[in-house]
Structures are given as C-alpha cells and as structure tokens.
Amino acid sequence: MQDIIxxxxxxxxxxxxxxxxxxxYNILLLEKEKFPRDKVCGDAxxxxxxxxxxxIGICNIEKENFKSCSSVCFFSPSNTxxxxxxxxxxxxxxxxxxxxxxxxxxxxxxxxxxxxVKLIEQFEVKQPLIENNKVIGVKGIYKGKQEIIKSKIVVAxxxxxxxxxxxxxxxxxxxxxxxxxxxxxxxFENVEELGNYLEIYYEKSILPAYGWIFPISNTSANVGVAxxxxxxxxxxxxxxxxxxxxxxxxxxxxxxxxxxxxxxSLKGWPVSYDSHPSKKYHSxxxxxxxxxxxxxxxxxxGISNALLSGKLAAKAIDLALRTNDYSELKNYxxxxxxxxxxxxxxxxxxxxxxxxxxxxxxxxxxxxxxxKLAQTLSGCITGIFPKTKMxxxxxxxxxxx
Numbered sequence: 031m032q033d034i035i036x037x038x039x040x041x042x043x044x045x046x047x048x049x050x051x052x053x054x055y056n057i058l059l060l061e062k063e064k065f066p067r068d069k070v071c072g073d074a075x076x077x078x079x080x081x082x083x084x085x086i087g088i089c090n091i092e093k094e095n096f097k098s099c100s101s102v103c104f105f106s107p108s109n110t111x112x113x114x115x116x117x118x119x120x121x122x123x124x125x126x127x128x129x130x131x132x133x134x135x136x137x138x139x140x141x142x143x144x145x146x147v148k149l150i151e152q153f154e155v156k157q158p159l160i161e162n163n164k165v166i167g168v169k170g171i172y173k174g175k176q177e178i179i180k181s182k183i184v185v186a187x188x189x190x191x192x193x194x195x196x197x198x199x200x201x202x203x204x205x206x207x208x209x210x211x212x213x214x215x216x217x218f219e220n221v222e223e224l225g226n227y228l229e230i231y232y233e234k235s236i237l238p239a240y241g242w243i244f245p246i247s248n249t250s251a252n253v254g255v256a257x258x259x260x261x262x263x264x265x266x267x268x269x270x271x272x273x274x275x276x277x278x279x280x281x282x283x284x285x286x287x288x289x290x291x292x293x294x295s296l297k298g299w300p301v302s303y304d305s306h307p308s309k310k311y312h313s314x315x316x317x318x319x320x321x322x323x324x325x326x327x328x329x330x331x332g333i334s335n336a337l338l339s340g341k342l343a344a345k346a347i348d349l350a351l352r353t354n355d356y357s358e359l360k361n362y363x364x365x366x367x368x369x370x371x372x373x374x375x376x377x378x379x380x381x382x383x384x385x386x387x388x389x390x391x392x393x394x395x396x397x398x399x400x401x402k403l404a405q406t407l408s409g410c411i412t413g414i415f416p417k418t419k420m421x422x423x424x425x426x427x428x429x430x431x
Contacts, residue, residue: 032057032180034058035058035183035185036057036060036184036185037187038060039060039065039138039142042320043340045339048141048340050344055351058179059142059147059148059149062155063152065136067135070299072252073252074412075128075134077122077123077413080092080127097226098126100125101114102408107237108391114404134333153170153177158184164313167184168194183314183359186315187340209303212262212299214269215297216294216296217294220290227245231243231283233276235272236257236272238384240255241253250293253277253283261385303323303326313356318343331412342365346359346365380417394407403428
C-alpha cells in the first residue's frame with residue numbers, strides 16, 4: 031500500500047508530492063499524459079509563484095533562458111494605457127517569468143522525482159476506491175488494463191474537471207456559470223514592440239476578464255482572451271470570434287501582430303474559481319489546485335494558489351498520518367480559508383465592479399496619473415498584494431478624487 035496517491039502532476043500535485051516526499055513518505059504520482067505535455071495557460075509565473083518554487087527547492091530558475099517581466103501594461107476599454115512597475119516587496123523578486131506550462135510542469139515533476147516520488151505517466155484514473163465511505167485508493171487504466179491501487183490518503187490534483195470530485199459528488203460535478211470562465215490562447219512569432227512587461231487588455235466585450243499578450247521571447251508571445259460564463263451566455267459570438275475581434279480590432283494589439291504569424295492552433299480551457307467542491311477535503315481525500323477551484327477570480331491566475339495548496343495539503347496530511355487521525359485533514363481547509371479567503375472574496379467583488387467599462391476606464395485613467403495606484407494595480411493583478419488592498423480606503427480615495 032502507498033502512503034499517498036496523488037492524481038495529477040501539475041503544479042498542485044507535484045508541490046504536494048515534493049513536500050511529502052521530503053518528510054519521508056511513500057508517494058505515487060499518477061499522470062494521465064506523458065511528459066513533456068502541453069497545458070493551456072497564460073504561462074505567467076509571478077513573484078509569489080517564484081517564492082513558492084523556492085520553498086519547494088527550485089531556486090535560481092531566473093538563470094534559465096526564460097523571458098523576464100518587471101512591469102504590467104494595462105489598456106482600458108477606451109484605450110487609455112498605463113505601464114506600472116511591479117512593486118518591490120520584501121521576500122519577493124521584483125520580476126516574474128514567462129514559462130510555458132509544458133516546461134514548468136516538467137521541471138516540477140522532475141524535481142519531485144529527485145526526492146523519491148514515483149511517477150507513473152499515462153495512467154488514467156477512472157474513479158476513487160471507496161470503502162466504508164472513505165477513499166482508500168483509486169481505480170484506473172494503465173497500458174490498457176484496469177488497475178486498483180490502495181493508499182492511506184488520496185490527493186485530487188486532477189484539474190477543473192476532476193474525476194475524483196465528480197465521482198464523489200452525488201449529482202456529478204457541474205460548473206456554476208456564475209463562478210466559471212472560458213479562455214483561449216495561442217502563440218505568435220514575429221510580434222513587434224514586445225518588452226519586459228505583461229500586456230493586459232480590458233476589452234469592453236469580455237469584461238471583467240481580459241485579453242493578453244505575454245512575451246515568451248523578444249519576438250514571440252502567448253496571446254489569448256478570457257470571458258466569464260455569465261457574460262459569455264449573453265454574447266452572440268463564440269470565444270474564437272471574440273479572440274479574433276481582439277487581435278484584429280484592438281488598435282494596440284493589431285499593430286503588434288500585423289506581421290506576426292500564429293505558430294500553434296488556438297486552444298481553449300475552462301477556468302473554475304468557486305464551484306464544487308466548496309469543501310476541499312473528504313474522508314481520505316484532499317483537493318488541491320484547480321480540482322479545488324482555487325483560481326483567482328480577478329486575474330485568472332492559478333499557479334501560485336496551486337503551489338500553496340500543495341504546501342498546505344502536505345502539512346495537513348503529515349499531521350493526519352502521524353496522529354492516525356484523518357479528521358486532521360480539516361486543518362487544510364482551515365489554513366486555506368485563513369490565508370486566502372479574504373483576498374479571494376475581494377477578488378470576486380472586484381470582478382463584479384470591473385464588469386462596468388466606466389469603472390475600468392476610471393481606474394486606469396487615474397493610475398496613469400498616480401504611481402502608487404498604478405503599482406497597487408500591478409501588484410494585485412500579479413498576486414504580489416492581496417486583492418483587499420485595492421479596496422482599501424486610500425486606494426478608493428485615489429480612484430474617486
């Protein structure tokens with residue numbers, strides 16, 4: 031029997047695996063795909079994510095050949111533009127990196143293996159193994175054969191459409207349109223006017239989400255758009271049409287991409303930030319990362335929260351196994367709510383406010399005249415600051431007056 035089975039080898043799964051392996055546990059990491067595998071994402075790794083990587087033991091990643099960004103350039107619905115440097119905060123780098131998911135996920139998995147984690151690729155988990163209302167392992171398909179593997183605890187790190195969560199739910203796992211989004215992205219080469227900064231475009235048609243151009247080199251970029259389902263349902267256009275509207279009609283994006291060539295197909299993915307399971311643990315199982323709906327509602331960023339969830343899950347699992355008291359898994363949710371719930375709740379409120387183009391225009395216009403407001407905006411969107419900072423009396427005063 032394994033000590034812990036982790037389903038899914040993305041940032042949340044590999045983070046959990048590494049922290050637990052360092053404590054001497056026997057870890058089995060099951061991955062549906064084969065590395066290196068692509069994962070649709072914006073590819074931005076902010077300063078908080080870099081700190082989380084260092085906590086795992088992945089240091090000096092900035093020395094690799096990855097594009098560094100130290101600023102964010104915001105574009106309002108009325109085409110006001112403001113460029114803001116990332117704020118300098120003690121304990122954090124003043125830059126982020128653009129790393130394609132097929133690369134960062136491989137780095138994380140390889141790092142976990144070095145600490146003794148056993149990785150099995152192309153293992154498709156079909157359902158949890160349940161006995162006396164407790165998850166005691168998984169059932170899946172490996173090399174065409176059904177496999178049953180038992181463990182003391184299972185970690186569900188299997189993404190937005192978590193098989194574990196879906197099978198445990200009485201009526202299946204359904205997205206609440208109120209709390210979900212859809213996004214598409216591709217890559218372009220020969221992009222003009224790229225710099226060491228992220229570009230975020232608040233297009234009226236897709237608010238409170240945005241379009242983006244994130245440089246992965248001096249001439250190539252990750253380009254995409256996202257839109258929340260509750261707004262998407264009101265559209266008479268597909269997400270693909272909204273993407274082409276953005277790159278063909280936004281005056282700044284159009285200029286940058288006029289001679290560019292799309293080098294990958296357009297790919298889409300769902301984003302879930304407050305749907306099932308609201309309870310992030312069950313008897314014998316913990317949900318981490320996207321499987322726990324931990325994507326930030328305002329920015330759509332999930333890697334930092336995924337890495338943190340792995341750390342917190344590992345702490346709770348260690349306590350449960352050391353005391354042989356599985357009720358200690360509840361400490362995972364308690365720690366998460368204490369650390370992150372205020373910021374995530376603020377994100378939801380800010381997201382609603384930013385559904386109104388005049389508010390977004392006002393914020394970016396005032397930020398163009400106020401360096402502190404501009405840095406607060408860049409710090410909040412990149413996860414350096416908690417989202418509650420955007421709702422402070424000082425920041426509200428700067429926006430209004």
